[in-house]
Amino acid sequence: MLSFLSSLYSGVVFLAGEAAGQSSSGSAGDIWQSLRDDFINNFISEKRYMYLLKGLGITFQVTFFAALLGILLGIVVALIRSSYDKLKDEMRPGFAKGLLGFFNFIAKFYLTIIRGTPVVVQLMIAYFIIFAASNNKVLVAILAFGFNSGAYVAEIIRSGIMSIDNGQFEAGRSLGFGYIRTMIHIIIPQAFKNVLPALANEFIVLIKETSVSGYVGLQDLTKGGDIIRSRTYSAFMPLIAVALIYLVIVIFFSRMVTLLERRLRNSDR
Amino acid sequence: MTAEKGDVIISVKDLKKYYNGESIKALDGVTTDIRKGEVVVIIGPSGSGKSTFLRSLNLLERPTSGTITFDGVDITSKATDINKLRQRMGMVFQHFNLFPHLTIIKNMTLGPIKLRGMSKAEAERRSKVLLERVGLVDRADAYPSQLSGGQKQRIAIVRALAMNPDVMLFDEPTSALDPEMVGEVLEVMKDLAKSGMTMVCVTHEMGFAREVGTRVIFMDCGKIIEENTPEQIFTNPQNERLVSFLQKVL
Ligand SMILES: Nc1ncnc2c1ncn2[C@@H]1O[C@H](COP(=O)(O)OP(=O)(O)OP(=O)(O)O)[C@@H](O)[C@H]1O
Numbered sequence: 001m002l003s004f005l006s007s008l009y010s011g012v013v014f015l016a017g018e019a020a021g022q023s024s025s026g027s028a029g030d031i032w033q034s035l036r037d038d039f040i041n042n043f044i045s046e047k048r049y050m051y052l053l054k055g056l057g058i059t060f061q062v063t064f065f066a067a068l069l070g071i072l073l074g075i076v077v078a079l080i081r082s083s084y085d086k087l088k089d090e091m092r093p094g095f096a097k098g099l100l101g102f103f104n105f106i107a108k109f110y111l112t113i114i115r116g117t118p119v120v121v122q123l124m125i126a127y128f129i130i131f132a133a134s135n136n137k138v139l140v141a142i143l144a145f146g147f148n149s150g151a152y153v154a155e156i157i158r159s160g161i162m163s164i165d166n167g168q169f170e171a172g173r174s175l176g177f178g179y180i181r182t183m184i185h186i187i188i189p190q191a192f193k194n195v196l197p198a199l200a201n202e203f204i205v206l207i208k209e210t211s212v213s214g215y216v217g218l219q220d221l222t223k224g225g226d227i228i229r230s231r232t233y234s235a236f237m238p239l240i241a242v243a244l245i246y247l248v249i250v251i252f253f254s255r256m257v258t259l260l261e262r263r264l265r266n267s268d269r
Numbered sequence: 270m271t272a273e274k275g276d277v278i279i280s281v282k283d284l285k286k287y288y289n290g291e292s293i294k295a296l297d298g299v300t301t302d303i304r305k306g307e308v309v310v311i312i313g314p315s316g317s318g319k320s321t322f323l324r325s326l327n328l329l330e331r332p333t334s335g336t337i338t339f340d341g342v343d344i345t346s347k348a349t350d351i352n353k354l355r356q357r358m359g360m361v362f363q364h365f366n367l368f369p370h371l372t373i374i375k376n377m378t379l380g381p382i383k384l385r386g387m388s389k390a391e392a393e394r395r396s397k398v399l400l401e402r403v404g405l406v407d408r409a410d411a412y413p414s415q416l417s418g419g420q421k422q423r424i425a426i427v428r429a430l431a432m433n434p435d436v437m438l439f440d441e442p443t444s445a446l447d448p449e450m451v452g453e454v455l456e457v458m459k460d461l462a463k464s465g466m467t468m469v470c471v472t473h474e475m476g477f478a479r480e481v482g483t484r485v486i487f488m489d490c491g492k493i494i495e496e497n498t499p500e501q502i503f504t505n506p507q508n509e510r511l512v513s514f515l516q517k518v519l
């Protein structure tokens with residue numbers, strides 16, 4: 001395993017070295033030496049690790065706030081969609097019904113557009129067209145990824161709402177809760193719990209999706225690694241480092257989700 | 270609440286509920302009054318409209334036509350705040366419909382806290398008193414899934430009672446229970462009737478109807494066919510459909 005890795009590594013370094021006009025050699029001691037040199041060159045000198053650190057900060061920031069926005073937006077859109085489906089038959093024609101129909105149309109339109117186009121294109125449209133006047137890349141990225149995520153979250157939550165037995169709804173209404181308050185206190189918490197794994201998965205996807213932020217010049221983790229690569233002319237170290245950091249984050253959050261799921265399951269044994 | 274014992278609290282006039290245009294007449298002109306302190310038991314064959322009638326009383330079903338007056342207010346009118354009125358009509362369902370994500374005590378205090386603006390401490394204190402009454406105070410912090418069917422239904426009853434309603438509606442509260450658990454739920458309902466609660470119960474428990482009911486309504490095909498004291502209904506039925514129904518169930 002180790003010898004495979006080191007030969008892989010020396011091969012990569014060889015290719016990279018070719019490109020940079022360096023020479024390379026193959027003995028084991030040399031490999032560890034060049035590994036060390038490479039590490040120092042890519043991360044330590046000129047404090048290049050700061051690109052990764054700062055990039056990671058940006059990635060977290062964008063992901064966190066986009067997820068927050070996505071959840072809020074997703075809940076609102078899911079509520080509109082499922083309320084329309086639930087109420088359209090029993091509502092009397094009138095202003096309220098018209099308004100709900102209108103919102104339902106907007107929600108469907110939003111879902112179609114967002115889910116029908118690549119997120120990187122949405123990000124670029126947001127940055128270069130919609131918010132062309134703004135220079136706040138982080139904010140634009142949060143909005144773009146938030147709106148994107150909201151569409152997927154909405155469908156996840158909607159399926160969760162639809163899966164709750166109608167008796168729960170009637171129990172809430174019969175106590176005197178209005179439609180919205182029944183949703184908030186009774187339906188959404190259960191739906192949320194049911195779809196939590198799917199939502200967490202969406203969050204994990206989001207972390208990885210923000211890696212296209214570099215398209216609008218935002219220096220997230222991926223872009224940070226790429227900048228190091230362009231400075232040191234060596235691709236292996238920075239890119240593998242970036243990949244490992246994503247991997248650790250994703251594994252960490254997946255683990256958290258498993259723990260959370262277990263705790264939730266305990267409550268309805 | 271202005272009504273005294275014996276005053277009409279719910280008045281139903283020519284209530285109709287149609288599905289699919291006019292092809293299914295779940296209720297076909299029901300007229301009756303329910304008085305404070307009465308225990309009205311509704312019986313009848315499957316599909317006769319018992320549930321539809323009961324669920325119309327708190328507008329879980331919207332009637333096609335007719336009026337329902339609750340404590341002097343026409344609840345079918347658009348101007349009525351139905352959520353306020355529902356707070357005064359507790360409902361118990363066949364399948365309990367406890368909130369599985371909340372503990373027993375939270376199931377009971379949700380309404381009083383959120384709708385009645387009661388403090389958490391007060392709501393919990395009052396819920397504990399109710400739990401005491403049904404012998405389940407030690408299960409306050411359990412989740413519904415940890416209870417037996419009979420226990421669940423007893424909780425469903427006190428959850429509705431926690432809102433301090435004027436009327437209690439029951440839709441076949443014992444039909445989903447294992448036979449050995451029916452008794453404990455009926456016992457709670459009996460106590461409730463004794464305490465003077467106004468009750469409307471759809472049930473197949475003829476023993477309960479006879480012993481606890483103050484009036485029995487027999488429905489068939491969306492209509493009230495016969496209504497009378499339990500004594501008269503069970504010993505001296507008039508309509509032949511009631512006679513044949515009783516022959517089947519007794
Ligand atoms: N949503 C609905 N759509 C169409 N028909 C309905 C609907 N709900 C009820 N019905 C019909 O209305 C009639 C009365 O139903 P209801 O549930 O009130 O009867 P029930 O007396 O409660 O019967 P059961 O003893 O089986 O509970 C039945 O014929 C039923 O099929």
Ligand SMILES: [Mg+2]
Nearest residue numbers: 319320321441
């Ligand atoms: Mg029924």
